[in-house]
Amino acid sequence: MAISVDSPGESQDLCRKAGYSYTFLSDPNAEVIRRYDLLHKGAGVNGHDIARPAEFLLDSSGTIRWINLTGDLRVRARPDQILEAAKSL
């Protein structure tokens, strides 16, 4: 599941263009992003607050089993890293 400050319509466009089939949720006021302490203040267009990139793997009980908080915007979790972490579930 993916979360950003984008509106449902913007996320729908993205899913259509990129062919993503998983759930995209909209957090336009960054409430959940703030609750997870992932707010990047003023980093968006026109100084909007947006999410910093972050990935969490939860097991079926909702417990966090793996986290990737990148220190560099260019470097994100790779699919093989996430799949490797997901093997333990």
Added chain:
Amino acid sequence: MPDNFSTNPSAADSGASPNAAKRRPNAPLWLGFLIVVFAFLSYIPIFARYPVTRDMPWANFLFFALGLLLLFVGLRRAFTQPHLYRGKIAGSILSTLSVAALAFFCLITFSLGKHLPPSAQAPKVGQQAPDFTLADTSGHAVSLASLLSTSDPSHPTKGVILIFYRGYW
């Protein structure tokens, strides 16, 4: 006749102008500069798409190195054999621009992306992920709890991957 050139400046001068007309263009300068431009511009549309060339932009640095090497060769020719090759002024300008492009590229790739908040209070491994409810692309409210539980007992949910991203794609 080297003696003529050293002892008779007027002969050297008169000999220089027909030579100048025949001077060859300095191709490595321009080719090198083009490669540097490619090295600078190619990261986002090409090399950032693949993790192996994205995380460390070695492919771009390889092109920068090749371009700067050609510029160096061209610049040396222009200054050591000015009677044969053009490019003293153009080469100096192109080389300066190229070094500036490399410096700017390093600044963008190694510095700008690292200004991220510390996120010290972010949930930790072993903790329960805080539940939330947000609208999906159709505007329907979806909770984390609803994604974790499943109505199909033959395919129980093994887990959920939560991806926070910057948006504006």
